[in-house]
Amino acid sequence: MRAHIGHDLLLLPGVSGIVVDDRGRLLLARRSDTGGWAVLAGVVEPGEQPADAVVREVREETGVEVRVERLLGVAMHPVHYPNGDRCEYLNVTFLCSVAGGTATVNDDESLEVGWFDPADLPPMEPYSRLRVEMAVRDAKEAWFAPPGSRHPALVEPSM
Template sequence: MPVPPYVTELRAHLGHDLLLLPGTSAIVHDPHGRVLLVRRGDNGRWSLPAGMIDPGEQPTEAVVREVFEETGIHVTVESLGGVATHPVLYPNGDHCEYLHVWFRCRPAGGTARADGDESLEVGWFAESELPPLDEWSRLRLTENDGWFAPPGAPPHPGLSDPSAL
């Protein structure tokens, strides 16, 4: 499901103006230490599996759902990776700021496959063979032990491009 109906309804009133949304992503390592990545359908870039948290859904439920929808892999959430806000400017001109929670997960079944909409490709990558990643995915991969930005600090040094996600 690319955009939840409630967001589409909000956009009908807001146009492209800023919208604050909850989001989540997963850092999934297989037994060989490779990380699960998707090539996104909206911008063609490689990224961690990610998506919006629906109303009434816990972040852990959302990350399990999103990983399966985008990759075909069932996961078990192991721990909190971090939390931060970050701006996004989508190709269609929509401005969002996500309150984003990421989790460390382990695979629990399924077969890697792209959904053809949100994900164009899915793959397992060794750390030494990662494709080019946006700065937010790099942050989540390196800062994944309960990371948060201290009060008054920018989200992370060097993270400034709202079109990077």
């Protein structure tokens, strides 16, 4: 698709998984494109439900099998990649528990993966931090940016 549209803006369906183990630690990945730590995320494939997509993405990126526990939030998230590609993701974030597997770098999207205590997280861009906060605060309702607003954590990061 990029061969046809170049670096122009694409609107894509995305998912994120906040994966929590039985000790309350969060699974994060250090991205190969930016070098920064982030929550696990990816694009929903045609015909795929978002919950199935997050299970697949976490498995593909880390080797960890997860169960989707509940919806954490929904928001638009703009991203400008180092290669010049621009995307805006309609991101659906899920809270996930561990069903099996061992965390390891499982594809070329990550430099490393690791488990982190919520009180001792590595530096992350604001939208990753917001999604982690959704899980840690354990609110009963999903988070969303109020209509007509532009939440500061959703402003395009400089990568």
